[in-house]
Amino acid sequence: MKRARAACSSSPMDGEPDRLSALPDCLLHTIMSFMKARQVVQTCVLSTRWKHLWRSVRCLNLDLGEFKDDEDSDSQNSTYDYEDWEHFEDFAVNLMIRHNIALLESFRLQARRVHSKDSTTFKEFRNLRNLTLDKCDLSDDFETLVLFLLNSPNLEKLTLRCCKFSNDSKKKKGTPKPKKTSSSQCHSLDVQCVNLKLTEIIYKDDDVRQLVELLLRISGNLPRNHLKLRKMD
Incomplete structure (x- = not known):
């Protein structure tokens, strides 16, 4: 012992x-x-x-x-x-x-x-195939999301889970409203995620309309992408 x-x-x-x-x-x-x-x-x-x-x-x-x-x-x-x-x-x-x-x-x-x-220092993820953004704040006119799409040319699946899509409408008076991404800006984005097959948006109470509009506007650069929306209870 x-x-x-x-x-x-x-x-x-x-x-x-x-x-x-x-x-x-x-x-x-x-x-x-x-x-x-x-x-x-x-x-x-x-x-x-x-x-x-x-x-x-x-x-x-x-x-x-x-x-x-x-x-x-x-x-x-x-x-x-x-x-x-x-x-x-x-x-x-x-x-x-x-x-x-x-x-x-x-x-x-x-x-x-x-x-x-500085967004110009955003790194490229050429080998990234599956990206999940969990509880990510995308109320920056979707700049973070766009940067990932621009720098992930081989992305196959994108999951946005419980992300914040829009700014809180209950902000104090006098706070400037966030600018919306214009149609011309969206069309000019050279995203080129030709391998993206599925974008799944899992949300609770957030308004996802602007996000869906963004994805539809750049759909020409996402030829194989299918959009799936799922609301959590």
């Missing part, structure tokens, strides 16, 4: 691998899939066993909230300045360069409101 207890209490400090590190890569990757990307990368300092393990993880969860230190960083209403985004973007770019992207099965991006973000 004493030997058994001694074996169980062994640690990397004793020169023996711990039980977690002794697990096969597939199980360690599963564990890491529940962690955020920055935490996943930080596992490389645990031991030689973990040094390159993060490079082949099959799920990456990039969260802007990891790059803000204040108490409101986990709040959905939290705003982020340009410096926060710069740190986040630098990390994301280095991560994607060093990770074996060919093994990636799931990619989650959580980026909340950011001030002074």
Whole structure:
């Protein structure tokens, strides 16, 4: 019994691998899939066993909230300045360069409101096939959505789940109304998502009319796309 207890209490400090590190890569990757990307990368300092393990993880969860230190960083209403985004973007770019992207099965991006973000720096996702925007704020005249469509030429399925499509009509008096995207602007968008087969919009009480109009106006560049609307109870 004493030997058994001694074996169980062994640690990397004793020169023996711990039980977690002794697990096969597939199980360690599963564990890491529940962690955020920055935490996943930080596992490389645990031991030689973990040094390159993060490079082949099959799920990456990039969260802007990891790059803000204040108490409101986990709040959905939290705003982020340009410096926060710069740190986040630098990390994301280095991560994607060093990770074996060919093994990636799931990619989650959580980026909340950011001030002074230049849309021209939006990255291209040429290998992206399936995109889900969950509870994403699209009340920016659908600029975020348009940027994804413009930069995901091989997208096959788009799911918009419980997103915010329009600004709150109960805003205080004197607040300027958001400008609408004109028909001429929509027609001029060179989206070219010729592989997009399905756009599924799952919504609650939001008015999706403007979003549907946008998709119909650029339907010439989405020749294979089918639109599916589903209202949640």
